[in-house]
Amino acid sequence: MKKEYDIIVVGAGPAGSTAARYAAKNGASVLLLEKDRDVGYPVRCGEAVSHEGVLQFIEPDQKWIASTITKMNFISPSNIKITMPIDRNIGYVLERRIFDYELAKLAANNGAEVVTKAYVYDLLKNENGVAIGVKALIKDEKVEIKSKVVIAADGVESRVGKWGGIDTTCHIRDMESCAQVTVSGINFDDDTLDLYFGKKTSPGGYLWIFPKGKNSANIGIGVSVEEAKNKSAISYLNDFLEKQFPNASLLTRIAGGVPCAKPNKVMVKNNVMLVGDAAHQVNPVSGGGIITGMIGGMIAGEVAADSILKNDLQNLKDYGVKFQKRLGWRHEIFYNFKNVFGGIKDESMDTIAEAIVKLPIEDRTLAAIFRKALWREPSLIIDVAKVFIN
Amino acid sequence: MAKPHLMIHILPDKCDFCGCCVGVCPEDAIELKESEISIIEERCTNCKKCVWACPWEVIEFHKDGINNLSTKVNSLDENQFSKSLS
Ligand SMILES: Cc1cc2nc3c(=O)[nH]c(=O)nc-3n(C[C@H](O)[C@H](O)[C@H](O)COP(=O)(O)OP(=O)(O)OC[C@H]3O[C@@H](n4cnc5c(N)ncnc54)[C@H](O)[C@@H]3O)c2cc1C
Ligand code: SF4
Ligand code: SF4
Numbered sequence: 001m002k003k004e005y006d007i008i009v010v011g012a013g014p015a016g017s018t019a020a021r022y023a024a025k026n027g028a029s030v031l032l033l034e035k036d037r038d039v040g041y042p043v044r045c046g047e048a049v050s051h052e053g054v055l056q057f058i059e060p061d062q063k064w065i066a067s068t069i070t071k072m073n074f075i076s077p078s079n080i081k082i083t084m085p086i087d088r089n090i091g092y093v094l095e096r097r098i099f100d101y102e103l104a105k106l107a108a109n110n111g112a113e114v115v116t117k118a119y120v121y122d123l124l125k126n127e128n129g130v131a132i133g134v135k136a137l138i139k140d141e142k143v144e145i146k147s148k149v150v151i152a153a154d155g156v157e158s159r160v161g162k163w164g165g166i167d168t169t170c171h172i173r174d175m176e177s178c179a180q181v182t183v184s185g186i187n188f189d190d191d192t193l194d195l196y197f198g199k200k201t202s203p204g205g206y207l208w209i210f211p212k213g214k215n216s217a218n219i220g221i222g223v224s225v226e227e228a229k230n231k232s233a234i235s236y237l238n239d240f241l242e243k244q245f246p247n248a249s250l251l252t253r254i255a256g257g258v259p260c261a262k263p264n265k266v267m268v269k270n271n272v273m274l275v276g277d278a279a280h281q282v283n284p285v286s287g288g289g290i291i292t293g294m295i296g297g298m299i300a301g302e303v304a305a306d307s308i309l310k311n312d313l314q315n316l317k318d319y320g321v322k323f324q325k326r327l328g329w330r331h332e333i334f335y336n337f338k339n340v341f342g343g344i345k346d347e348s349m350d351t352i353a354e355a356i357v358k359l360p361i362e363d364r365t366l367a368a369i370f371r372k373a374l375w376r377e378p379s380l381i382i383d384v385a386k387v388f389i390n
Numbered sequence: 391m392a393k394p395h396l397m398i399h400i401l402p403d404k405c406d407f408c409g410c411c412v413g414v415c416p417e418d419a420i421e422l423k424e425s426e427i428s429i430i431e432e433r434c435t436n437c438k439k440c441v442w443a444c445p446w447e448v449i450e451f452h453k454d455g456i457n458n459l460s461t462k463v464n465s466l467d468e469n470q471f472s473k474s475l476s
Contacts, residue, residue: 035423036424156412156413157413159418170413177445228442232446255446257408257410257411257414257443257445
């Protein structure tokens with residue numbers, strides 16, 4: 001390890017590794033620091049991604065694909081199951097432990113230096129509060145390492161941005177408190193994602209079953225912290241498991257949080273750039289943040305390397321603009337959608353589901369479903385209009 | 391030694407180190423390492439957001455402060471937690 005780099009990336013999740021990869025590829029010297037002993041572990045994720053999303057960054061490889069997805073089931077509060085074919089854009093359930101490791105390897109192959117068991121506990125700043133490096137605890141030793149730019153890819157628990165003067169706190173309305181188990185010994189449909197909705201089972205969120213092949217699956221839940229103040233995610237999940245899979249063998253269990261907010265207003269300040277969960281780059285409706293975080297990481301890495309090459313750090317601001325153009329505007333619309341969706345009562349959701357389930361599978365396009373929903377629940381028109389006007 | 395005004399207590403041996411509490415803390419008052427967690431007492435305002443956020447129910451709120459923890463009640467229902475996880 002050197003005493004100084006062009007760019008230090010904090011956190012080796014998908015966003016951080018991708019930022020490091022593209023920064024190094026574009027000529028910057030890059031240090032990637034990860035607090036955990038192993039990149040990719042523990043896995044706090046349902047692990048579902050789209051084929052198209054992955055393909056932008058890496059050739060799909062069986063060694064990190066647990067199953068290939070062609071269908072989704074949406075299950076209403078009173079258990080009406082709507083099957084949606086998704087064959088035109090298939091998806092995968094990943095082995096993220098291996099996937100994340102491969103992404104870090106790609107960063108290393110492009111010239112980034114990766115150090116694990118490296119906990120960043122503060123920023124080094126100049127007299128104007130501008131970041132000039134990090135303070136880290138590396139294998140239990142305190143070190144100071146300098147850099148021109150710090151990329152905060154430190155996930156849902158992000159603090160680096162705050163030290164750089166950016167407010168990254170996630171409102172409790174938008175934070176999804178999550179619990180997930182990996183179960184085995186049950187025959188799941190290996191090509192289907194199951195999503196359960198309902199205020200009683202998962203207020204302000206949903207419950208998922210994502211198959212991992214070999215009779216195993218990730219079964220998890222996310223609930224809005226604000227809507228579920230008095231009952232925890234693990235309690236909701238236990239209720240579901242007791243009812244649906246009382247005899248399942250549980251291989252692992254994890255807790256987690258997903259910031260289902262609008263993208264952070266400020267993405268760059270004082271030479272600190274935010275990417276991934278740290279920047280709230282998650283799709284606020286689905287909670288999916290792997291690919292979107294990698295997109296953020298790629299843009300940030302490229303802009304950072306370019307700015308350093310041109311010796312113009314004012315140029316870092318471009319990152320925020322580019323992300324907004326690529327994804328941010330869509331996430332803002334999705335966010336408003338989430339609020340409309342969240343306002344639908346369980347009974348209304350069942351009514352809509354009853355209407356949709358009568359459509360033949362091949363006719364279940366998003367537009368057709370939308371028409372059915374509006375026809376059944378005309379008051380939704382006003383809410384939907386708000387989404388686009390807001 | 392904790393000052394009497396701190397009302398938040400994390401059960402470190404039960405924590406999963408997931409960071410959900412850190413993400414909602416408005417005061418940057420939670421320190422989370424690979425497998426170590428603690429409240430930064432000088433910053434905490436006892437707002438309870440972390441308590442509500444914790445998926446594992448391992449953050450406790452004690453309105454009389456955390457100095458007299460002998461009288462504490464576990465917010466975590468041990469049975470509920472381990473029933474389907476054993
Ligand atoms: C239960 C659950 C299910 C999910 N399911 C899906 C899904 O099916 N599909 C999907 O696309 N997304 C899913 N997500 C979201 C997805 O996991 C995240 O959006 C994604 O991991 C974000 O990537 P990231 O690189 O920003 O952060 P992370 O993957 O969280 O990586 C951040 C890294 O930074 C490290 N770090 C943090 N602080 C420091 C520090 N101070 N010093 C050094 N290192 C530090 C951490 O150890 C971590 O390795 C799920 C999330 C949860 C919690
Ligand atoms: S009570 Fe509020 S201020 Fe204190 S640690 Fe929890 S979230 Fe942070
Ligand atoms: S939310 Fe709960 S389980 Fe997660 S890190 Fe905080 S105290 Fe630990």
